[in-house]
Amino acid sequence: MVDKLSSEESTRLLLMFKEVTHYWRELSRGQEQECLALVDLLDKTRLKWLSAYNESDGVKQLLKANEDETQALRVKLKLTTEQLKDARAQIASLISAKQSVESDLGELERKFDLVRDLLKDEMANLPVENQRQLAFLKEERRHLGVRANGQSFSVLDGADDDIDYDKTGDSMDDEASFLRSGKNFRPSIGHHAASGQRVTVAKKRSRSKSNREPPIAEEEVFDGEARQPQKRSRENRSSGHEIVTTTTVAVDPSGQRPARARVSVRRSLNRSFSEPRDIGQLANVAATPTAAPRLMRQQQSQLAGGTMTPGRYHTGSFADLRSPAVATMVQSWTGGTSIDRRPHFFSHKTTLLREYCDVCAKRIGFGSATLKCADCRLTCHEHCRDRAPMPCVPRQGTPKTPGNQRPRLLEFCPTRPPMIPHIIIHCVVELERRGLGYVGIYRIPGSERQVADLLQKFKSTRGVPNLHDMDIEAITGCMKKFLQELREPLIPSTSWREFVDAAEENSEEKLYHAIADLPMPNRDTLAYLCAHWQRVGEMSEVNKMPLVNLARVLGPTVVGYSSPSTSDMSQAVEEMRKQSTVLMALLTMPHEYWMRYFTFDSTIPLVTSTSTHKSPIFSPELGDQSLLGPLRTPAARSHTASATPFATGSLKRDAKKTYFAQPWK
C-alpha cells in the first residue's frame, strides 16, 4: 500500500522533509535559547559597564581632588622653600655681621690695652681727681684677666649673681616660658655717667653720695652689670610664646654708689622672625658677656675722661630711649646733624679707570683729581663739589638679592642707625623742599613710566637722580612703589595682628610695644616717614590731605596684609579698612616720638617730656630710671617690687642652672 501510495521518489522526499523539519526544529529551538543567553549576557555586560562607569567617575573625582591637593601642597612647598631660602640668607648675613662685630671688638680691645699701657706709667703723676676717674682702668685689667683665663661670665658663683637672676628665675617658674632676645635692654649709663659731670641733669644725681665705696664693691657692680645681658641673650625661638625682659641698669660713672638694676618681664605676642633683625642680633652680640661690660666701660671712660662731645653725649643718652646696646656700640651716621643737612665726606683720589661725574654726568679725565664721598660713594669733579646733591646718606653696595626675589628693606639701608634707605630720604627731602603744598600729594598717582624710571635710577645708579624737575606725584609714586616692591611691607605680616589690635583698641601702650618690636630698618623708616607725613598733614589747608586722607591713601602701602598671600577678596577689602586705621593711629602719635628714632640732635628735648608725657611708657614713676622706661605689661608691673636685682629673697638655684648654665652662642 505504501508502495502504492507513494512512489520511491515521494518517500524520499517525505523522509527528507521529515529530516529538514527535524533540523529546523532543532535549529530554531537552539537559536532562541542562545539568543536569550546572549541577551542576558549583554544585559549583564551593560550593568557591568554602568558600575564600571560609575566607579571611574568616582575615581576621577578622587583624582581631581588629589590633584588639587597636590597643587595646593606644591604651592605651599614653594612658599616654604622660599621662606627657608630667605631664612638661610638671613642667618648667613647675621653670622657675617656677628663676625665683623667680633673683629671690631677685638680691635677696640687692643686699642684699649694700648691706652692703658700708655696711661699706666703716668697714672701716679696725675692729679687725684683724674686718678679717681681713671680708676676703672685697673678694674678693666682685672676683668680682662678673668676673661683671659677663659672663665665665662656665666658662672653663677658670686653672691652678686643672685641679685640678677632672681626675678627672671622666678618668672620662669611662674610662667614656664622662655626669654627672648634682649633688644629692650636699656642701661642708663649714659645719663648717669654724664650727670657725674653735668649738674643740669640733676634729677638722677640727687642720690649720689660723696663717700667712696671700696673697690671690690665696684667690681661687684660691674659684674652684676656684665652678666645681665647674658640672661637676655638667652632665648628659645622654637617655643611658641616668648618673654621679653627689660633690664634697666644704672651705674655711677665713678663708682661712688652701687649700681641699680631693674628687670621687668613682659610677654610678647608670638611672632616669627621673618624680617632680619640684624641690629637686634648685633645687640645680642654686644650683650654677650665679653662684649657688654667693655663697651659700657668704654663709653664710661669717654665720659669720665671728658672726651665726650655734646653730640656724642646725646647719642649716648639717646640709647636709653630704645635699644641702647646698639646705639652705644654703633654710632649713628648722622653725627648729630639733622638728616637733611648731613654733609658728604669727600676724600681726594685719582681717577685711573673710566669714570663719570655723578653731578654733571661728564667724564672725569684720566689721572685728574676727583672727589669721592666715603659714605655714599658719590664721585665727582672737584669743581662740582658745591653742586653735589644733598644730603649724604651712607650706602651699602647694590642689593645682592637675586633678580627673581623681591628685595628686602635692609639691603637699602645704611649699616648704622638710623636705618633709612637713601631713596626714602632723598624723596622726603625733596618733597619737603617744594611739595608740601601740592594739592593731593600722595593721592594723585604719578605716570607709571616716570615712576618706574625714577625708581630704577635710584636703585641702579651711584648718585642721586635729579629730583628738581620731577613731578611731585612721580616722587611720591616712586616712594610708594619702592615700599610696595619690598619683600614685606614696612609693617610685616608677622606684626600685622599686633598693630591692628593696638589700633583698634586705641591702646597707645600696645602700639608702642608693637613699634618697639619691629625690625630696626622698618622701625626707623616708619618713624622717618610718619614724621614726614605728619608734616604733610599739617599743611592740609593747602594740600587738602589731612592725616585721615593720607592714612587711607598710604595704608595699603605701609601696613600690608595679614598674610603674605591673601587671596580672599572680601577679606582683603576688610583688611584694607584696617590698614588705614593702623596708619591713622601711627600718624596721630606724637611727632616728637617719631623724631626720636632718627634725630640725635641736641635741639630735640630728650629729657623734658619724661614727667609730663601722658603716654603710659613715659609714666613719671619710671622717669628716674630711663626715658622710655622698662616696657611692661600690667601683669609684669605687679612684680616690680620684687624685680629689683637687689631683692635677693626667693632665689632658686636649680632653675637658674637649668636656664643659664650655658653661655649664649
Add this chain to the structure above:
Amino acid sequence: MPGPETAAIQRKIALMGYPCVGKSSLTLRFVQGHFPDAYDTTIEDLHTKLFKFQGKPYDLQVIDTAGQQEYSLFPRSCALDVHGYILVYAIDDRKTFEIIQTIHDKIMENVGETSVPLVLVGNKLDLQHSSRVPLVLVGNKLDLQHSSRSVSTEEGKKLANAWKAAFIETSAKDNTAVQTIFEHMLYEIESAAGNIQPTKKKECRVM
C-alpha cells in the same frame, strides 16, 4: 499693579576710574543731591537709591570704588552681579582718560573670567564674549571745559563707540547731566538684557 516697593528692580552699578576724577562726587550728587566739598579718599562705599526709569521703579545700588592703585586689586564685589559699569574720567586731565582704557580692559578680563564657571558647556564660551557688558563712559568736570579742557568731546565719543558704550560729559559740581548718567546706565543694562528694544537715537548725547 504692585506697589513700587515690592516691585522695585534691583540693579547694581559700579563707578570706576582714576583717582580724583570725581567718582564720589558724582555718586553723592546723584544719591544725596549735593556736591561734597571734601577731598576724601574712598576705599569703597555702597550707596542705594530708589530711581524711576521709563515708568518702572528701580532699587539702585551704587558702588563707589577706590581709584587708588593700592586698592586696585579688582574686588570680586565689583565683578559679581554688577549689572553695569560707569567709567569716569576728568576732561581736564589727559592721564585719567588714558588710564580709563586700562580699567576697561581689566573689567573685560575680570567679568569674563568670573562668568565662565556659570556657563556649563565650555564650547559656548564664544557666546559669553559676544554678550555686551553694559558701560557708560563719563567725562566729568565739564565745568572746567573753558579753562583747562584737555580731552575733547570727540575723543570721548570715539572711545565710547569703540566699546559700544554710552557716552556723556557731566559736571558733578554744576549738577550737569548727573541723572542722565544713570538713565543711560539703566538703558544700557536693560537693552543688554533684552528687556527693552534698543532705539537707535540714544547712542551718544552730549549735554
